[in-house]
Amino acid sequence: MTQQELAPPGLQLEGVSKQFDSGEAPVRAVNDVALTVDHGEFIALLGPSGCGKTTTLRLIAGFERVDAGAIDINGTLVANSSVHLPPERRRVGMVFQEYALFPHVSVLANIEFGLRRMAATEKRARTGEILELTGLAGLEGRMPHELSGGQQQRVALARALAPNPALILLDEPFSNLDAGLRARVRAELGNILHAAETTAIFVTHDQEEALSLVDRVAVMLNGSVEQVASPHELYTNPATRSVAEFIGDANFLPGVGHGDTIECELGILATRKQIHGQVDILLRPENIELLAAQPGRPAARVRHSLFFGHDQLITVQLPTGTYLTARLGPSDAYEPDLPLRVAVRSPVIAYPRWY
Amino acid sequence: MRGENGSPAPSRRSIAFQVLRKAYLSGSPGSEREVTRLKVHSYFGILFRGLVLLISLAMLLPLAYLLFRAGGVGWTELLGLMGRTRMLPIMWNSLLLICGVTTLSLALALPFAWLTERTDLPGRKIWTVLAMMPLVIPSYVGGFTLIAMFGPRGVLQELLSPFGVERLPSIYGFTGALWVLTLFTYPYIFMSIRAGLHRFDPSLEEAARSLGYNGLQTFLKVTLPNLRPAITTGGLLVALYTLSDFGAVSLLRFNSFTRAIYVQYLSSFDRNVASLLSLALIVFTIILLLLERNSRGRGRPRYYRSSVGVSGPRKRIELARRKWPALAFCTAVVMAALVLPTGVILYWLVRGLASGESLAPVWAATLNSFRAGALAAVAAAILGLPVAYAAVRMGGRLMSLAARAVYLGYGLPGIVIALSLVFFGANFAPWLYQTLWILVFAYVVRFLPQAMGAMQISLLQMNPRLEEAGRSLGLGNRAVFRRITAPIVRPGVLAGMALVFLTTVKELPATLLLSPTGFSTLATQIWSATDEAFFTRAAAPALVLLAMSAISIFLVLMQEEREVVSG
Numbered sequence: 001m002t003q004q005e006l007a008p009p010g011l012q013l014e015g016v017s018k019q020f021d022s023g024e025a026p027v028r029a030v031n032d033v034a035l036t037v038d039h040g041e042f043i044a045l046l047g048p049s050g051c052g053k054t055t056t057l058r059l060i061a062g063f064e065r066v067d068a069g070a071i072d073i074n075g076t077l078v079a080n081s082s083v084h085l086p087p088e089r090r091r092v093g094m095v096f097q098e099y100a101l102f103p104h105v106s107v108l109a110n111i112e113f114g115l116r117r118m119a120a121t122e123k124r125a126r127t128g129e130i131l132e133l134t135g136l137a138g139l140e141g142r143m144p145h146e147l148s149g150g151q152q153q154r155v156a157l158a159r160a161l162a163p164n165p166a167l168i169l170l171d172e173p174f175s176n177l178d179a180g181l182r183a184r185v186r187a188e189l190g191n192i193l194h195a196a197e198t199t200a201i202f203v204t205h206d207q208e209e210a211l212s213l214v215d216r217v218a219v220m221l222n223g224s225v226e227q228v229a230s231p232h233e234l235y236t237n238p239a240t241r242s243v244a245e246f247i248g249d250a251n252f253l254p255g256v257g258h259g260d261t262i263e264c265e266l267g268i269l270a271t272r273k274q275i276h277g278q279v280d281i282l283l284r285p286e287n288i289e290l291l292a293a294q295p296g297r298p299a300a301r302v303r304h305s306l307f308f309g310h311d312q313l314i315t316v317q318l319p320t321g322t323y324l325t326a327r328l329g330p331s332d333a334y335e336p337d338l339p340l341r342v343a344v345r346s347p348v349i350a351y352p353r354w355y
Numbered sequence: 356m357r358g359e360n361g362s363p364a365p366s367r368r369s370i371a372f373q374v375l376r377k378a379y380l381s382g383s384p385g386s387e388r389e390v391t392r393l394k395v396h397s398y399f400g401i402l403f404r405g406l407v408l409l410i411s412l413a414m415l416l417p418l419a420y421l422l423f424r425a426g427g428v429g430w431t432e433l434l435g436l437m438g439r440t441r442m443l444p445i446m447w448n449s450l451l452l453i454c455g456v457t458t459l460s461l462a463l464a465l466p467f468a469w470l471t472e473r474t475d476l477p478g479r480k481i482w483t484v485l486a487m488m489p490l491v492i493p494s495y496v497g498g499f500t501l502i503a504m505f506g507p508r509g510v511l512q513e514l515l516s517p518f519g520v521e522r523l524p525s526i527y528g529f530t531g532a533l534w535v536l537t538l539f540t541y542p543y544i545f546m547s548i549r550a551g552l553h554r555f556d557p558s559l560e561e562a563a564r565s566l567g568y569n570g571l572q573t574f575l576k577v578t579l580p581n582l583r584p585a586i587t588t589g590g591l592l593v594a595l596y597t598l599s600d601f602g603a604v605s606l607l608r609f610n611s612f613t614r615a616i617y618v619q620y621l622s623s624f625d626r627n628v629a630s631l632l633s634l635a636l637i638v639f640t641i642i643l644l645l646l647e648r649n650s651r652g653r654g655r656p657r658y659y660r661s662s663v664g665v666s667g668p669r670k671r672i673e674l675a676r677r678k679w680p681a682l683a684f685c686t687a688v689v690m691a692a693l694v695l696p697t698g699v700i701l702y703w704l705v706r707g708l709a710s711g712e713s714l715a716p717v718w719a720a721t722l723n724s725f726r727a728g729a730l731a732a733v734a735a736a737i738l739g740l741p742v743a744y745a746a747v748r749m750g751g752r753l754m755s756l757a758a759r760a761v762y763l764g765y766g767l768p769g770i771v772i773a774l775s776l777v778f779f780g781a782n783f784a785p786w787l788y789q790t791l792w793i794l795v796f797a798y799v800v801r802f803l804p805q806a807m808g809a810m811q812i813s814l815l816q817m818n819p820r821l822e823e824a825g826r827s828l829g830l831g832n833r834a835v836f837r838r839i840t841a842p843i844v845r846p847g848v849l850a851g852m853a854l855v856f857l858t859t860v861k862e863l864p865a866t867l868l869l870s871p872t873g874f875s876t877l878a879t880q881i882w883s884a885t886d887e888a889f890f891t892r893a894a895a896p897a898l899v900l901l902a903m904s905a906i907s908i909f910l911v912l913m914q915e916e917r918e919v920v921s922g
Contacts, residue, residue: 063561063670087564094565100558104580113576114566163566 008075010199011037011060011167016069018055029055031223032069039074042193042200043228044210047220048246053203056220057169060201061094062087074166093160093198095170099152101144107155108140114163126162134158134192149177150185157189161196168193170202174209186213207247211235219243235284237272241351244282251283251324255350262350265318270347279350285327289343290314290334299339300324316340404754407745410738411757414764414800417775418637424630424778436631441615445632449598449611449639452532456597457544457590459537463688464544464589470681472552475671477678482685483549489692490542491904493861495602495878496897497535499885500696501526502606503703508888510699531607538692539603540596544589551585557670570672591647598639599768601864606885612636613770613864620868626778633771644766700897707891716880717895724860724876727791731798732856735806736848738799743810758807765804772800773868780869789871797865802858806851813847850910857907861900 018030030052037043047053058064060071062078062085070080073092078085093114102110111130115123131137134154144152153173160168173189174182190213193200204210210217211231218228227239238244241252255264257275262268264281293299298319306313307330314334315325324342334340428436437443467486471479492500504510505526512523526534559581563573601613608614612632619629674681708714739761746758764772776797780788787793817840825835863878870879877896884893 061561061565063564086569087561088567088569090565091567092565094562096558096562098556098558100556100562102559102562102577102581104583113563116567159562159566 007039008072009036010039010041010074011035011201012070012072013056013060014070014072016056016059016071017067018052018059018064019067028223030059033220033223033225035218035225035228037199037201040197040199041216042190042202042214043216043218044214045201045203045218045220046207046210047205049205051220052223053205053220054171057094057171057201057203060167061092061169062090091163091166093163093165093168095153095156095160095168095173097172097175099144099156099176101152101155101159103144105143106140107136107142107144107147110144110155111136111140111158111162113159130158130162133161133195135188150181153177153185154188154192157192161192161198165198168196168198168200170200172204173202174204174206182209189213211247219246221246237349238282241280241282244349244351249285249325249327251285251288252280253283253322253324254353255279255281257350257352262348265320265322266342266344269344272347272349275350275352278353280353281348281350283324283344283348285313285325287345287348288324288326289345290316290326290328291341291343293339293341297341300342302334302336302338302340305334305336316342318342403741404745404749407741407754407757410742411760413738413796414761414803416779417772417797417800418763418767420779421630421633421637421771421775424626425634428627428631432627433631436628439628442632442635445610445612445615446635446639448529448609449636451529452536452604452609452611453594453597455529455533456536456540457593459533460541460544460593461586461590463537463541464548465586466684467541467688468545468548468552470674470685472549473557473672474674474681475678476674476681476685482689485689485693486545486685487542487908488689489539491901491908492539492692492696493602493863493878493900493904494535494539494600495606495863495882495885496700496900497539497696498531498603498606499881499890499893499897500699501531501535502885502888503890503893504695504699506888508890510702527608529609532604532609532611535603535607536597536600540593541688541692543592543596544586547585547589547592548582551582555581588647591643595640595643595647595766598636598643599770601768601770602882606882612639613768616770616774617864617867620774620777629774630778633774636768636771640766640768697901700894700901703890703894704898707894710891712891712895714895716875716892717877717899720875720877720880720896721899723874724878727794727798727866727876728856728859730791730795731802731859732806732852734795734799735803735855736852739803739806739810739851740848742803743807743814746807747811747814761807762804764800764802767801769801769862769864770868772797773865776865777868791871791874794865794869794871794874797869798855798859798862801862801865802855805854805858809851809854810844810847813844816847817843850913853910854907857903857910860903861907 013033013035016030016033017028019026019028033052033056045053045056055064059066059079060073065084066079066081068081071078073090077083078090102113105113108127111127112123115126118126127140128137131140134157136151136154136158139147139151139155144155147155153176157168157170157173170189174186177185186209202214211234215230216228217231217234219226219234221242227234227243229237229239234243234247238247244250253264253266255262255269257271257277257279259274259276260271262271262275262279262281269281290300300316300318302314303317303323304315309330311327312330312334313325313327315323317323326342328334467482470476471483471486476482502509505523506512507523509523512520515523555578559577560573563577564570568576598611599613601617604611604614605617610618612635616629616632616636619632742758742761745754776793777788780793784793821839821843822835825839830838860876861878863882866876866878867882870876877900880896881893881900884890884896
């Protein structure tokens with residue numbers, strides 16, 4: 001490994017594993033996770049519930065000990081199988097799912113909680129700055145239970161930001177807000193974190209949240225990080241079949257790869273990457289076109305349709321029996337049993353089939 | 356119409372149930388159909404309200420009589436009495452004992468609760484049960500075990516006498532009372548703190564850790580402030596218990612209020628002195644009760660987890676090598692509060708049996724205790740049901756006031772009720788004085804609220820809609836009562852009766868003062884045998900009582916569980 005004059009990454013996880021002994025069998029919550037977050041970057045850790053993303057966060061914060069692997073924050077080792085820096089010495093700010101505001105003290109005291117080593121004037125300046133940044137000025141005298149959900153969330157963020165941490169971790173920060181509030185708070189949070197220029201990771205199970213808020217998303221499935229990429233890359237070029245299934249809607253069609261092309265029921269399709277043998281082709285609903293059937297050739301039939309107004313989902317059955325769902329504009333109406341021809345926008349992505 | 360087409364078979368139902376049912380029919384909030392029924396029963400309704408009022412007034416009698424007596428004392432006389440009763444030293448003693456017991460209890464309960472609830476202490480479930488078990492030991496039995504262990508002619512003295520130890524430092528007075536009351540009341544704080552810790556959101560601690568506070572600083576700055584309500588509630592319970600306890604302080608001869616009242620009652624014929632002391636005790640009790648209410652009801656936020664959103668099981672603090680001192684602490688507390696007392700009782704029991712101590716008096720005392728307990732339980736059911744019903748189902752200021760009056764007896768120290776009834780009986784009802792009936796009455800005044808609590812829970816579960824559902828499913832009036840009302844209310848009534856029975860068997864001060872001559876119960880036998888240092892005679896009744904007490908605590912805990920579930 002070469003250690004150059006490059007700034008060390010804000011966070012680096014290498015081969016991090018953690019298992020819990022729950023009753024009979026130990027559960028592998030986090031399995032050989034590798035992740036690098038650049039200094040000042042804001043990334044999302046996205047995965048379904050139970051995939052180990054919260055445990056990963058707790059390992060980074062120091063609330064859990066790693067079984068194997070290493071965690072570095074700004075180039076400093078904070079945890080491996082023999083080292084465990086206690087949470088209070090990691091300079092990691094945490095925004096909890098339920099905010100965990102101290103109910104017995106005011107908003108100001110909550111924010112000042114991590115500033116006890118500062119001189120009084122310095123402290124006052126810092127809290128003023130943070131209150132300004134988070135838009136909480138004027139609320140500092142309130143008790144936490146006197147705040148709305150969105151305000152509580154901002155206090156939690158302000159409290160975590162105040163001591164100027166090396167890293168901010170946010171655990172499902174929007175799950176406690178109602179849908180209307182969520183979009184607004186999300187935008188606010190993005191702005192605040194951007195202004196604070198802190199390295200930040202937020203955990204979520206909500207794709208829309210992850211894809212719309214950050215530059216890079218780490219997809220975590222069954223305890224492993226399967227892909228780290230930009231939202232666009234994740235959606236259009238998922239690294240694995242599981243990622244493709246988890247992000248967005250996906251149809252899979254069996255085929256046989258011949259290098260640059262794949263032979264399947266819909267004909268010969270161009271691929272993005274060379275592939276050989278039995279494959280599953282990923283077809284996003286919006287990449288499927290439904291055209292008028294050609295006389296004399298076996299046709300696909302409309303089986304089911306859901307009309308949403310701005311678009312509609314049409315499920316067709318191919319002559320071999322496979323179902324495909326297409327997302328189409330609202331202009332055409334599709335009657336049940338209508339014969340159709342299915343076309344696909346290529347190039348397509350395919351995954352080798354190993355079952 | 357669902358008026359009177361079938362009333363329940365009178366012979367097969369207890370009177371209490373009929374009262375309840377009649378009352379229910381007359382009192383449920385009126386829909387259109389029910390208006391006619393109300394008319395039919397309005398006569399009964401008035402009668403029923405009268406009955407409830409009468410019961411609650413009877414429960415107020417001891418307090419009223421005390422006030423009446425004290426009202427006859429003039430101001431100058433009062434000042435003289437203050438001096439003669441040595442009121443100030445007694446107050447000081449009580450205050451000292453309360454502070455001592457509460458502080459020491461907290462010192463035992465806080466670490467114990469924290470260890471069992473938040474750490475990976477080995478065997479923490481067993482430790483939790485063991486920590487609560489000392490509640491089973493009534494204070495005078497605790498006093499007996501302390502004296503039988505460390506007192507003159509106690510176990511330790513006998514063990515040490517071959518080594519030339521003639522006298523042990525005296526355990527009588529403050530030290531002994533402090534120890535006994537602490538060891539047998541700390542579970543109140545323990546349970547309260549445990550519940551508080553259970554509600555406490557551990558992510559608050561994690562938040563503090565991530566803000567740069569180490570384990571101890573986090574505990575002091577975050578955990579402890581959030582436990583304050585639980586500590587206050589538990590502490591005030593202990594303080595109230597200490598203030599009203601008679602058994603331990605009288606056996607250990609510490610001159611706090613209750614003992615001073617008893618001594619006055621025994622030695623002088625000046626009722627005014629005893630009355631005045633009783634009133635002062637009541638004032639103290641009220642202050643504590645008000646503090647307790649304040650601590651719960653301030654408009655402050657209630658500290659609890661906003662929701663259970665934490666993934667996976669709660670993280671416990673790893674004790675690692677610290678588990679050895681932790682285990683030593685738990686063992687020491689359990690040894691002192693549970694193992695040693697039981698051991699001492701068994702020791703003296705075996706010695707007594709070996710030296711041919713007869714068990715006949717124990718048998719007689721057990722029968723007497725059971726008889727008094729059973730009478731009190733039945734009386735509490737009969738008197739409690741109408742009041743419980745009125746509190747739950749009937750509106751109106753008068754009825755809720757009546758129900759609250761009944762609860763007053765719960766706050767009064769037993770010795771005060773007993774003393775007031777002694778004076779009342781001797782002056783106004785000689786035909787009642789020195790009978791079992793006045794004793795049973797005292798029990799009912801003290802323990803009716805316990806029965807009512809259990810009954811009210813059942814009655815609250817008895818939603819009127821359930822009966823209407825039964826009717827709509829084709830059940831007649833009688834069938835609705837038999838298959839819906841009675842089965843729902845019955846467990847509460849039975850639980851209430853069982854509770855009254857068991858607490859009555861344990862009761863000491865009223866039994867001591869109001870028992871008819873020659874009527875000896877388990878409690879009085881233990882008390883007098885200990886007072887006269889006949890430890891072998893106290894052992895067998897103490898053992899019987901411990902068993903009974905264990906059952907009663909179990910019932911209370913079950914009841915609380917139900918309360919939590921239904922509330």
